[in-house]
Amino acid sequence: MVIEVLDPRRDPEPAYWKPLRAKAGLRADWSWEVLTAQAWAARTEQPVTVLLEDGEPRGVVSSAWVTGLTRRHRFARPAGRGRFGGLDVRSPGSSAMPGWWFDDEDGDGGVGRLLDTFVPAMRGELGFGLRGLLVRQVGESGVDSVRGKLKMVRRTEDVAVLDVTPFSNRDDWVNSLAKKRKYNLRKIFRTFEADPSIEARVVPGSDADPVEIAELLRHNESKHHDVPIVPLPAFVGYWSALLRQPDVHVLTYRETANGRVVAIATLFDHPALPVVRNFAALPPELGGRSNLYFHFYGEVVRWALETGRPQVMFGKKMSETKASLGADLVPQYAAAVALL
Missing domain, CATH: 3.40.630.30 (Gcn5-related N-acetyltransferase (GNAT))
Structure with missing residues (x-):
């Protein structure tokens, strides 16, 4: 050896x-x-x-x-x-x-x-x-x-892992959830779909702007100080290299009037188990939108079903919320x- x-x-x-x-x-x-x-x-x-x-x-x-x-x-x-x-x-x-x-x-x-x-x-x-x-x-x-x-x-x-094989579309997934969560998600999806001022799209990482992503991630990282060594801020050079990789996708929430990105989620693709790496959004006081965190789960479920991925890993943190969205919690x- x-x-x-x-x-x-x-x-x-x-x-x-x-x-x-x-x-x-x-x-x-x-x-x-x-x-x-x-x-x-x-x-x-x-x-x-x-x-x-x-x-x-x-x-x-x-x-x-x-x-x-x-x-x-x-x-x-x-x-x-x-x-x-x-x-x-x-x-x-x-x-x-x-x-x-x-x-x-x-x-x-x-x-x-x-x-x-x-x-x-x-x-x-x-x-x-x-x-x-x-x-x-x-x-x-x-x-x-x-x-x-x-x-x-x-x-x-x-670690939260959602199995999407029982579902044929996003509605199937929503219908599998508890009554309160189901009602809440349906309301969020209806409100978003009736709003022409914002658009959600999953794009190749190479189509995303690393500067926009780094800026959004710094808003998100500023909220998390519950670890012994606080993470370093997002570096644009790192994200430039990462987004060039063919197995990276980005879910973007973009305002249609001015093109501003107000939230993103990054996905590491994989035939068996894609991983959601990050979610970050502008805070409401800076023009961010409410409930995008819950909307993004629906978009990732939709993407997984359309691409034939059997599961999605949603990572750590917010475990109770992720369990309420149907994810299994893996010790x-x-x-x-x-x-x-």
Whole structure:
């Protein structure tokens, strides 16, 4: 087994990267161009570790190297031996997805291979300054693999997944919901459809304006300060790279009179499980529209049915609301692993 630890800021895209993404079903946020843009704008080093056997990729892990020097307003410093820190194993983009893939997951979602193969490889890369590991988005099948001495496991936010296979159209989905939610959605849809001043469309990411999206996301991000390290603001360069990817779509809400975009949702397409990455909207005091958050679920359901997608992942947060919209809540766990 050969281990390659890559830095997207300095290392060119490997020849095997596109076949690896296709084989593993890695979405647009794993594009090398996107990883490079993100790594240059990150507060932490963003190593990408690839496991190769006979020249063929058998696994990949995305992580962030966090040390005592990590600061919100300081860009990443080079990793290296002699520094003490830990690796945060996480998806490079959607926080609802795991940050690893292995071709043989051994029934535990690949968590065992992550600990048995990835950890020794990174200890060899970073030395004994690597003192810990945080693994996010562990599914229930992987919990037993991260239990034990020097390991702490906690349930985190569930991930919402909506199965649309029982429905033939949006109305079928609405009719499946509880009476109060059904009535509320029907009213929202009727009001929107009777309003000629605003239009909703799903467009390829390449047709969207990264500046508009970054501005809207900053309004949305300013509302969320419930995490230990507040997310960095949306960078236009990152969104420019991401929107160029062919598997990115954007749901836009645009005023017909002046073309202003007042809300967006981004979608990472996938044949089996597309992921809703972001929803962001102008606040009402700045000209935003009410109830677009609920309307966008209907538009995503419509898009999924029209494109033949069986499910849609709506991510974390607002779990009770998403459950009321018919989504299943899939348990997720995080594991902190001490390394001696």
